[in-house]
Amino acid sequence: xxxxxxxxxxxxxxxxxxxxxxxxxxxxxxxxxxxxxxxxxxxxxxxxxxxxxxxxxxxxxxxxxxxxxxxxxxxxxxxxxxxxxxxxxxxxxxxxxxxxxxxxxxxxxxxxxxxxxxxxxxxxxxxxxxxxxxxxxxxxxxxxxxxxxxxxxxxxxxxxxxxxxxxxxxxxxxxxxxxxxxxxxxxxxxxxxxxxxxxxxxxxxxxxxxxxxxxxxxxxxxxxxxxxxxxxxxxxxxxxxxxxxxxxxxxxxxxxxxxxxxxxxxxxxxxxxxxxxxxxxxxxxxxxxxxxxxxxxxxxxxxxxxxxxxxxxxxxxxxxxxxxxxxxxxxxxxxxxxxxxxxxxxxxxxxxxxxxxxxxxxxxxxxxxxxxxxxxx
Amino acid sequence: xxxxxxxxxxxxxxxxxxxxxxxxxxxxxxxxxxxxxxxxxxxxxxxxxxxxxxxxxxxxxxxxxxxxxxxxxxxxxxxxxxxxxxxxxxxxxxxxxxxxxxxxxxxxxxxxxxxxxxxxxxxxxxxxxxxxxxxxxxxxxxxxxxxxxxxxxxxxxxxxxxxxxxxxxxxxxxxxxxxxxxxxxxxxxxxxxxxxxxxxxxxxxxxxxxxxxxxxxxxxxxxxxxxxxxxxxxxxxxxxxxxxxxxxxxxxxxxxxxxxxxxxxxxxxxxxxxxxxxxxxxxxxxxxxxxxxxxxxxxxxxxxxxxxxxxxxxxxxxxxxxxxxxxxxxxxxxxxxxxxxxxxxxxxxxxxxxxxxxxxxxxxxxxxxxxxxxxxx
Numbered sequence: 001x002x003x004x005x006x007x008x009x010x011x012x013x014x015x016x017x018x019x020x021x022x023x024x025x026x027x028x029x030x031x032x033x034x035x036x037x038x039x040x041x042x043x044x045x046x047x048x049x050x051x052x053x054x055x056x057x058x059x060x061x062x063x064x065x066x067x068x069x070x071x072x073x074x075x076x077x078x079x080x081x082x083x084x085x086x087x088x089x090x091x092x093x094x095x096x097x098x099x100x101x102x103x104x105x106x107x108x109x110x111x112x113x114x115x116x117x118x119x120x121x122x123x124x125x126x127x128x129x130x131x132x133x134x135x136x137x138x139x140x141x142x143x144x145x146x147x148x149x150x151x152x153x154x155x156x157x158x159x160x161x162x163x164x165x166x167x168x169x170x171x172x173x174x175x176x177x178x179x180x181x182x183x184x185x186x187x188x189x190x191x192x193x194x195x196x197x198x199x200x201x202x203x204x205x206x207x208x209x210x211x212x213x214x215x216x217x218x219x220x221x222x223x224x225x226x227x228x229x230x231x232x233x234x235x236x237x238x239x240x241x242x243x244x245x246x247x248x249x250x251x252x253x254x255x256x257x258x259x260x261x262x263x264x265x266x267x268x269x270x271x272x273x274x275x276x277x278x279x280x281x282x283x284x285x286x287x288x289x290x291x292x293x294x295x296x297x298x299x300x301x302x303x304x305x306x307x308x309x310x311x312x313x314x315x316x317x318x319x320x321x322x323x324x325x326x327x328x329x330x331x332x333x334x335x336x337x338x339x340x341x342x343x344x345x346x347x348x349x350x351x352x353x354x355x356x357x358x359x360x361x362x363x364x365x366x367x368x369x370x371x372x373x374x375x376x377x
Numbered sequence: 378x379x380x381x382x383x384x385x386x387x388x389x390x391x392x393x394x395x396x397x398x399x400x401x402x403x404x405x406x407x408x409x410x411x412x413x414x415x416x417x418x419x420x421x422x423x424x425x426x427x428x429x430x431x432x433x434x435x436x437x438x439x440x441x442x443x444x445x446x447x448x449x450x451x452x453x454x455x456x457x458x459x460x461x462x463x464x465x466x467x468x469x470x471x472x473x474x475x476x477x478x479x480x481x482x483x484x485x486x487x488x489x490x491x492x493x494x495x496x497x498x499x500x501x502x503x504x505x506x507x508x509x510x511x512x513x514x515x516x517x518x519x520x521x522x523x524x525x526x527x528x529x530x531x532x533x534x535x536x537x538x539x540x541x542x543x544x545x546x547x548x549x550x551x552x553x554x555x556x557x558x559x560x561x562x563x564x565x566x567x568x569x570x571x572x573x574x575x576x577x578x579x580x581x582x583x584x585x586x587x588x589x590x591x592x593x594x595x596x597x598x599x600x601x602x603x604x605x606x607x608x609x610x611x612x613x614x615x616x617x618x619x620x621x622x623x624x625x626x627x628x629x630x631x632x633x634x635x636x637x638x639x640x641x642x643x644x645x646x647x648x649x650x651x652x653x654x655x656x657x658x659x660x661x662x663x664x665x666x667x668x669x670x671x672x673x674x675x676x677x678x679x680x681x682x683x684x685x686x687x688x689x690x691x692x693x694x695x696x697x698x699x700x701x702x703x704x705x706x707x708x709x710x711x712x713x714x715x716x717x718x719x720x721x722x723x724x725x726x727x728x729x730x731x732x733x734x735x736x737x738x739x740x741x742x743x744x745x746x747x748x749x750x751x752x753x754x
Contacts, residue, residue: 020720022725034701034702034705034707035698035701035702036707036709037704037709038707038708038713039708040416040707040708040709040711041709042689042693042694042709042712042713043693044689044693060705063703064701065676065700065701065705069676069677069697072677072678073677073695073697073698074679078679078696079695079698079701081572081693081694081698083640124663149600180459203654215492225674253554285672299442299446300446300449300450301434302450302451309530312421314420316419316420316421316451316458316579317457317599318456320446320450320456321412321450321456321457321458323442324411324412324441324442324456325411325412325413327441328411328413328437329444330411330413330415331415331416331417331708331711332413332414332418332419332495333413334417334708335417335419335708335712336419362484
C-alpha cells in the first residue's frame with residue numbers, strides 16, 4: 001500500500017507498506033545479485049548502513065542454487081537472513097543480456113544458462129512462479145528488454161508483446177497469491193514500461209499498463225546506452241501517464257546525479273550496481289567527488305574516506321589502510337569501500353527525503369550537484 | 378610479564394600482561410599476514426569471535442605498504458584499528474620461503490622482493506627496526522629457518538648463526554626501546570629455538586638462548602614437513618630446557634589435534650593459517666569433524682555449520698546459504714566460513730584453558746580428539 005505523503009514540484013515523498021516492513025521513498029535498493037552483496041557484505045552489514053530494500057536477481061537464483069531449493073528453505077528472506085523488503089527482478093534483463101542463444105516466442109524465451117549451458121525456457125508464468133518460490137516482497141513483471149538502439153517497428157512489436165506478457169504475469173501472480181502452498185501470499189507485482197526513446201510508444205504503453213491495477217510501475221530499458229538527456233526527456237514525458245498513487249521505479253539507475261535528476265521528475269525507487277562495481281575499482285563516493293583510493297596520494301592519509309561519514313569503514317579505518325588492502329588484494333579492502341559506497345547512496349536518499357519534506361528539493365539538488373561536480377569530470 | 382597460573386601435567390595455564398592488554402594462555406593467534414585476515418574479516422569481526430592476539434608478517438608489511446608508512450600512521454595497532462596485542466614474526470620465515478635469489482651472510486640475508494623484484498637486505502637489526510616501526514606488542518627474533526630435511530653439519534652452523542643473530546636482535550631491541558621516537562617502548566622480544574629434528578642441537582640451543590633474559594621463547598622450524606611424531610618428540614625433549622616462567626610459542630602449528638598434543642607438552646602460544654586456508658576450500662571445522670560445505674548434501678541443509686556454535690556465521694546463516702555463496706564465488710561465503718573456523722579455534726583454546734584450570738586436561742583432550750576423529754580420516 002503506497003501513500004504519497006508530500007510533493008515538492010514533481011519530487012515525491014512516499015511510503016510503501018509491505019508484509020516485510022515499511023519502505024520510505026525515494027529509496028535506493030542495494031543490489032545483491034545472487035542473494036549476496038558483492039564484497040563479502042552480509043545482511044547484518046546492510047542493517048548497519050541503513051539499507052531498506054535488498055534486490056536479488058531471479059535469473060541468477062533460478063540457475064543457482066535453484067528457486068525450488070530456496071523455496072524449500074522458506075524463501076529468500078530466510079535464506080539470506082534478511083527480514084526487510086526484497087525486490088526480485090523478473091529475469092528478463094539477464095535473459096536478454098547474459099544468456100546465450102535466446103529465441104523469443106510469444107510464449108516466452110528459450111535460452112542457455114550462462115553457468116552450464118543447460119537449455120531453459122522462461123515465460124511470464126515461469127518468471128512469476130520462480131519469484132513466488134523466492135517469496136520476495138515485490139516481484140517484477142517479465143518483459144522484453146529491447147536492445148538500444150532498436151528500430152521503431154521492432155520496438156512497437158516488442159512493447160505489445162510485453163503488454164500481453166504483463167497480463168499473463170498479473171494472472172499468474174493472482175493465482176499463486178491464492179494458493180495455500182505459497183510462502184508470501186501478499187507478493188506485490190510491479191509492471192514495466194518499455195518503448196526505448198520513442199516518446200509516443202512510451203506514453204501509449206504507460207496508459208495501457210496504468211489501466212491495470214498493479215502495485216507499482218517501473219521504467220525499463222533506460223540507462224542502456226542512450227544519453228542522459230534522452231533518459232530525462234523520457235521521464236518527463238512518460239511519468240505523467242503513470243498513476244500518481246503508485247510507486248514508480250527507474251530500473252538500473254544510476255549515478256548520484258542521475259538519481260537527483262530522476263527524483264525531481266517523480267521517481268521513487270532506484271537500483272544500480274555502481275556502488276559495488278566502483279568499489280572494485282577503488283572508487284569511493286564522497287560529497288566532494290569520487291576518490292580513487294588506489295592513488296598514491298592516499299598512501300599515508302590517515303583520514304577516513306569521508307570525514308563525518310558514519311559508515312563502518314569511515315568509523316574504523318583510514319584511507320591509507322583501505323588503499324593498502326586494495327593494493328595487497330585483501331578482500332577486506334573491497335568490503336570496506338562497498339560498505340562506504342552503499343552507505344553514501346543510502347544517506348543521500350535520506351537527505352533527499354528530508355529535502356522534499358522541507359519543500360527544499362530544488363535547492364538541495366543544486367547544492368549537492370555543485371559539491372559533487374568533481375565526480376562528473 | 379608472564380605468570381604461570383596453573384599446571385596440569387605439563388599443560389600450562391598462564392597469563393601474559395602486555396601494554397595492549399592481557400593474553401590468557403594457551404592462546405591461538407589469528408593470522409592477518411598483510412595487516413588483514415583473509416576473507417574480508419575485519420578487526421571488528423575479530424573482537425566478535427574472541428580473538429586475543431592478531432599476528433602480522435614483518436616481511437609482507439615491509440615490502441607493502443612499507444613499515445615507514447605504518448610508523449608514520451602511528452603503528453600497526455592504529456593502522457588496522459586493533460587495540461589488543463599483535464605479534465609480528467621476524468620476516469625470516471618469509472625471506473626463506475617466499476623471496477627469490479637469497480644469499481645468506483653473517484650480517485644477514487640479501488634477497489629480492491616477491492612483489493617487484495626489488496633487492497632487499499634484512500639482518501637482525503633491520504628486522505627489529507622494522508618491527509619497532511610496526512610497533513607490535515611482541516617482536517620475534519630474526520632467525521634462519523633451515524629447510525627440512527637439513528644435513529646435521531648445515532643445521533649446526535645455521536643454529537650457531539641464529540644464536541649470534543638473536544644476541545644482535547636483543548641489543549637492537551634494547552636500543553630502540555630506549556629511543557624517544559619509538560612508538561612502543563615496551564616492545565617484547567621472543568627468541569626462536571631451531572635445530573630441526575636433531576634433539577641434541579635443539580637442547581644445546583635451548584640452553585644457550587634460555588641464558589638470555591628474553592620475554593618469551595618460540596620453537597621454530599617445526600611443522601615444515603617432518604612427521605607429527607618427530608614434532609612431538611622434539612617438544613618433549615626441548616621444552617624442559619626452556620625457562621618455565623616464560624611463555625613458549627610453537628610457530629605455525631597447526632591442526633586442532635596438533636594443538637591439543639602440544640598444549641599437553643607445555644606450549645602456550647600457537648598460530649596457523651589452517652582456519653583461513655581451509656575456509657578457501659570450503660572446509661569448516663566442527664566438533665564432529667571437518668565439513669566440506671561444497672558437498673551437495675548441504676544444498677538444502679538449513680542447519681548452521683555447527684548447531685550450538687555462537688559465531689556470527691552460525692548465528693545468522695545456514696550451511697545451504699554458505700554453500701550457495703561458495704558455489705557462486707560470492708566473497709561473503711569465504712568470510713562466513715573463516716569467521717566460523719577462527720571462532721572454532723578460539724573457542725577450543727578457551728575450553729583448553731578451562732580444562733587445565735579444572736585439572737581435567739588429559740580427559741578433555743581424549744574426548745575432544747575422539748569427537749573430532751573424522752577430521753583425521
